[in-house]
Amino acid sequence: MPKPPVSNQIRTLRFMAGEMTQADLGDRVGVTRQTIAAIEQGKYSPTLETAFRIARAFEKPLEEVFQWEGE
Template sequence: MSGTPITNQIRRLRFEHGEMTQQALADACGVTRQTIIALEAGRYAPSLELGFRIADALGVRIEEVFQWSRQG
């Protein structure tokens, strides 16, 4: 089960973006590979700025990367 109500499509989008590695995405966003791993696993919700950086690096809108589920 996810640790945050924010889900994402980072892994799928990385592969659709020329099979971009976690490290390449991390480098493009100015974070560590461990941050990308935690995001993909749903253990970490990014800051708004990081969310936009990830979307930009993947060439998509932020809504295509992240989804929010209201809990309760």
């Protein structure tokens, strides 16, 4: 399965936010811990709404959390 063309800084941001767990972030965003894990590992690209919710949870602009690596 090809890797999605979107990378992210979620793991780093969670660590910088007092070592927030994947479950804590999932609760804030309204998705499961497993979904956060898959997004964080680049196995799954979030919906636009979920991406904005994740960025908002860290109080960061979308581009600081997610990077487009497509063409």
